[in-house]
Amino acid sequence: MVSVAHSELPVAVIGAGPIGLAAAAELAGREQRVVVFEQGDRPAAAVRSWGHVRLFSPWSELTSPAAIALLERTGWTAPNRKRYPTGSDWIEGYLAPLADALGDRVRLNSRVVGVARLDRDLLVDSGREEQPFVLHIEAPDGSVERVPARAVIDASGTLDRPNPLGSEGYPVAGERVHADRIHYGMPNPDVAGNPCAGKAVAVVGSGASALTSLIALTSDAVYSPGSRVVWVLRRGVVGNSYGGGDLDELPARGALGTRVRKAVEAGRIEIVTGFRTVAVDSAGAGRVALVASDGRRVDELDQIVCVTGFRPELSFLSEVRLDLDQRLQAPSKLAPEIDPNWHSCGSVQPHGHDVLAQPETGLYLAGMKSYGRAPSFLAMTGFEQVRSIAAALAGDLESANRVQLSLPDTGVCGGAGLFDGAEGGGGCCAPAPSGPQPISLGLSPATR
Known part of the structure; x- marks a missing residue:
């Protein structure tokens, strides 16, 4: 050959x-x-x-x-x-x-x-x-x-290759059956006839993609008096899920969490924490529900946005x-x-x-x-x-x-945080005797 x-x-x-x-x-x-x-x-x-x-x-x-x-x-x-x-x-x-x-x-x-x-x-x-x-x-x-x-x-x-809804790494019961109600990735608020406009939508995830999705769903183009947006987090507290805000060395990235926090304060986003999905159930009238391992439910959802990595x-x-x-x-x-x-x-x-x-x-x-x-x-x-x-x-x-790279700090300490409860300390941001140490590597970033 x-x-x-x-x-x-x-x-x-x-x-x-x-x-x-x-x-x-x-x-x-x-x-x-x-x-x-x-x-x-x-x-x-x-x-x-x-x-x-x-x-x-x-x-x-x-x-x-x-x-x-x-x-x-x-x-x-x-x-x-x-x-x-x-x-x-x-x-x-x-x-x-x-x-x-x-x-x-x-x-x-x-x-x-x-x-x-x-x-x-x-x-x-x-x-x-x-x-x-x-x-x-x-x-x-x-x-x-x-x-x-x-x-x-x-x-x-x-x-x-998006991760599924389940916190154990596998698709949960009903995830494939109700695939028409689940969107993997960030929704587009500008699509004509947007399926999320005026609907009840749950966003499952905690990273930048989740924040971007929440902003899209609570924008004036999509959000209306009939809308309901639920942010479903596996971790026990919101903590650093909002990101680094003003401490983020990428201002546009830091602004994501700030905008989401304001939407939460304005009542446009409900937050459910410590929720580990084990099933997607039918909720009648064409709607679905998320079911957690502890028996809790997020009911009467029109759409689920899965941004779990x-x-x-x-x-x-x-x-x-x-x-x-x-x-x-x-x-x-x-x-x-x-x-x-x-x-x-x-x-x-x-x-x-x-x-x-x-x-x-x-x-x-x-x-x-x-x-x-x-x-x-x-x-x-x-x-x-x-x-x-x-x-x-x-x-x-x-x-x-001769590799060189300079990465911007996210402004978030403690890594991914603890499995439950308060956010973890230490990690990559643990204080050093001489204070913060800049990394001199020669490049930079995009979005996820």
């Missing part, structure tokens, strides 16, 4: 999202062969799913230097660096032009269903390291093509060797730095190719995929990840090892 020298094969990038396209730009800038496989019919399919959402990072933090260099050769005009784009703006002003600039390096309608070593499954040791990778690519008609590659960067993200898709990597943290499903060397039980304050250390590399030499996880189930990934983190990986693949280890 492989008729060219191993070294002449392209680097395969999985996913034509912000980080996958940045990886391709980095490799192209170093004159490395690269091919990007995107399962959608357009680039940045995941971003399109939340195109109505405004990011809490400005344009200056949403473009990679290598991508800018490539785009500028096409006559591209950079957006105002200080403005905050929506997801759709990000696509139209940067991601789609970047995919166009990469040209036939980007293959659409190409779903990666398997990654392996040539003629080797997971079990075989003999000659493994000398063999190229083979990606199994499924077309929309179901046909499968085998494509060789010298290295693989998996930047496929996690947004197409995401998890990586690992099935297509079942025949390559991975070293992932058991809990986060992130690279083992990175996991301690991003564990949400302890870290939520911009405390991630600089990391690049060596942290993201897998035991299968030449395979890297990058972008949201590298964070596994951790919720705190920021776009500029991914830009630096793929810069380092591309440098390593080009043989420039000096540049690859």
